Amino acid sequence: MNHLIPTVNLDVNPAELVRPDRVHTSLYTDPKLFDTEMDKIFYSTWIWVAHASEIPDAGSYKSTYIGKQPVIVVRDRKKQVNVLLNRCRHRGATVCEHKKGKANSFVCPYHGWSYALDGTLRGVPHPESYGDCLDKGELPLVSLRVEEYAGMVFATFKADIQPLSDFLGPAKKWMDLFMKQGAGYPIKVPGEHRFRFPGNWKIQLENTTDAYHFPLVHKSFLSSVDEETLKLFDFVEGPGYVEDLGNGHSVMVMIPDLVDLEADLDKPIPERFEGLAAELRDEGIEENQVRRIVRAVGGSGFNLNLFPNVACSMAFFRVLQPISVTETEIHHSAIVMDGGPAVANRYRLRLHEHFQGPMGFGTPDDSEAWERVQKGASAGTDLWIMLNRGLPGEQASEDGLVSDVSAETGMRAAYQQWKKMMSAEAK
Amino acid sequence: MNLQLLNQVTGFIWAESDMLDHGEFETWLSLWSEKGTYIIPIDPNQEDFENSLNYAYDDHHMRVLRVQRLTGGESISTSPQPRTVRTLSRFRVLSETAERVTVRCAQNLREFRKDALKHYSADIVYELERAGDSFKIQRKLVRLINSDDTLAGIGYIL
Numbered sequence: 001m002n003h004l005i006p007t008v009n010l011d012v013n014p015a016e017l018v019r020p021d022r023v024h025t026s027l028y029t030d031p032k033l034f035d036t037e038m039d040k041i042f043y044s045t046w047i048w049v050a051h052a053s054e055i056p057d058a059g060s061y062k063s064t065y066i067g068k069q070p071v072i073v074v075r076d077r078k079k080q081v082n083v084l085l086n087r088c089r090h091r092g093a094t095v096c097e098h099k100k101g102k103a104n105s106f107v108c109p110y111h112g113w114s115y116a117l118d119g120t121l122r123g124v125p126h127p128e129s130y131g132d133c134l135d136k137g138e139l140p141l142v143s144l145r146v147e148e149y150a151g152m153v154f155a156t157f158k159a160d161i162q163p164l165s166d167f168l169g170p171a172k173k174w175m176d177l178f179m180k181q182g183a184g185y186p187i188k189v190p191g192e193h194r195f196r197f198p199g200n201w202k203i204q205l206e207n208t209t210d211a212y213h214f215p216l217v218h219k220s221f222l223s224s225v226d227e228e229t230l231k232l233f234d235f236v237e238g239p240g241y242v243e244d245l246g247n248g249h250s251v252m253v254m255i256p257d258l259v260d261l262e263a264d265l266d267k268p269i270p271e272r273f274e275g276l277a278a279e280l281r282d283e284g285i286e287e288n289q290v291r292r293i294v295r296a297v298g299g300s301g302f303n304l305n306l307f308p309n310v311a312c313s314m315a316f317f318r319v320l321q322p323i324s325v326t327e328t329e330i331h332h333s334a335i336v337m338d339g340g341p342a343v344a345n346r347y348r349l350r351l352h353e354h355f356q357g358p359m360g361f362g363t364p365d366d367s368e369a370w371e372r373v374q375k376g377a378s379a380g381t382d383l384w385i386m387l388n389r390g391l392p393g394e395q396a397s398e399d400g401l402v403s404d405v406s407a408e409t410g411m412r413a414a415y416q417q418w419k420k421m422m423s424a425e426a427k
Numbered sequence: 428m429n430l431q432l433l434n435q436v437t438g439f440i441w442a443e444s445d446m447l448d449h450g451e452f453e454t455w456l457s458l459w460s461e462k463g464t465y466i467i468p469i470d471p472n473q474e475d476f477e478n479s480l481n482y483a484y485d486d487h488h489m490r491v492l493r494v495q496r497l498t499g500g501e502s503i504s505t506s507p508q509p510r511t512v513r514t515l516s517r518f519r520v521l522s523e524t525a526e527r528v529t530v531r532c533a534q535n536l537r538e539f540r541k542d543a544l545k546h547y548s549a550d551i552v553y554e555l556e557r558a559g560d561s562f563k564i565q566r567k568l569v570r571l572i573n574s575d576d577t578l579a580g581i582g583y584i585l
Binding site: 099190191192193194195196197217219220221223224329334342345346349350352353354357358359361363364365367368369 | 467469470477478479480481482483484489492493495496499501502503504505575576577578579580581582585
């Protein structure tokens with residue numbers, strides 16, 4: 001006999017929609033839930049906005065979004081990073097329409113109100129008409145709380161939530177490990193691939209901690225790489241693992257040998273890197289540093305998923321931006337060694353182009369799979385998304401819970417955080 | 428204006444376009460010089476493509492792999508294969524030597540796959556090497572007019 005599936009009243013409580021081993025399909029399809037997510041998740045926690053290298057100098061800025069709200073991330077003259085709402089305090093126009101650049105100030109194009117790099121309202125044309133009814137001190141660009149760890153800059157609308165460092169918790173040591181792919185040079189983001197797919201943001205969030213899909217969805221990528229790389233990516237039945245790190249964060253270790261890129265530098269250089277190693281030696285780089293660069297050049301052997309919008313994914317940063325309940329924008333930011341040998345950085349750029357982006361050998365296939373999820377999720381409104389893979393083998397670990405590499409432990413971690421935040425009482 | 432040369436390069440580039448729209452990839456590969464590069468940049472002002480991030484920066488090896496991916500049937504984003512029709516016009520010879528010709532033209536491409544019709548416009552600059560009475564492609568540089576905006580998956584050769 002089949003069991004009766006109890007019906008769920010979507011308006012009652014988002015907590016009803018997340019169970020230990022599954023989530024309700026409405027998490028992908030309900031516009032009301034999406035609006036609540038903006039408020040209770042994106043406007044209530046730490047959101048990644050930039051890597052420090054994207055805004056290197058005084059006046060460097062980029063424009064981006066937190067949830068649905070446009071913001072400017074800018075370094076001021078004191079080298080402090082400010083995250084400012086991109087909205088003039090006069091009549092609401094955006095004060096910056098460039099994706100990135102350098103500026104001395106932000107001037108509203110509508111009536112010319114001008115703001116300093118820290119958001120202070122500096123000048124208002126023809127102020128006479130205001131008499132004494134305009135206090136410039138009361139109308140700066142709205143400035144958010146900003147904190148940074150390991151070069152990753154986060155902002156939040158909330159003054160009273162825990163410090164970034166506490167929010168990241170055990171994820172911090174993985175961020176430190178990830179940055180070792182600079183091989184001693186600072187990490188720099190030289191550019192990014194942007195693309196959109198017609199699907200909910202959480203489908204992408206899940207994917208960064210999904211080893212299970214790799215051999216199938218990325219078959220055409222795997223057919224395009226050398227034997228050594230192929231072996232490296234054959235990890236689904238390997239010794240890797242997924243660990244829940246708390247607060248919705250998780251790490252998926254696909255290639256345990258590449259967790260610490262500064263370990264095992266005396267191991268033989270893999271055949272596929274021999275050409276690169278020879279070129280580095282020709283540039284006069286000493287052997288230990290050659291080995292350090294060669295070991296780091298392909299990236300780390302893990303994906304670190306930071307709830308809700310960024311991941312340190314092998315050799316790049318993956319950033320997601322929700323557009324609507326059924327549309328999401330993804331940025332894949334490349335990483336190079338700032339000041340490192342050009343030949344090694346070219347290797348990294350070509351690697352990024354090979355897999356990522358709208359013309360990569362990986363991203364379009366991921367995108368197709370996610371689109372299919374969204375399309376399929378409109379069938380069977382009372383059905384559930386199953387997330388029970390790896391449950392029987394799941395065990396407590398020092399930082400949380402751990403299971404095999406293709407377990408859905410990381411997704412369960414994210415949805416438990418979703419449940420917690422979506423159930424929080426409004427303050 | 429050297430109309431004979433203009434006709435010659437236009438004929439060559441139209442034939443290349445027709446091969447791409449009709450899936451004649453092996454012949455397409457043979458149009459290239461061994462050291463030729465196929466480049467789709469992101470930054471409209473970028474000139475140093477080798478040392479910057481592009482959508483594609485293909486040498487011969489990568490071009491062969493790209494063709495294999497498009498035709499191998501292993502990629503869910505290219506099966507079903509997108510149908511494309513591209514129209515090239517506004518040809519202009521930018522420079523000409525005994526060995527080389529540089530041509531710029533406009534490409535408007537319509538793509539249809541499953542249930543969606545998409546449109547990509549680009550400036551293309553061809554660096555062509557003279558080879559007998561025809562050419563080999565030394566470099567094909569595709570500057571999409573929306574290259575620095577958000578794109579969707581492109582499962583074919585631009």
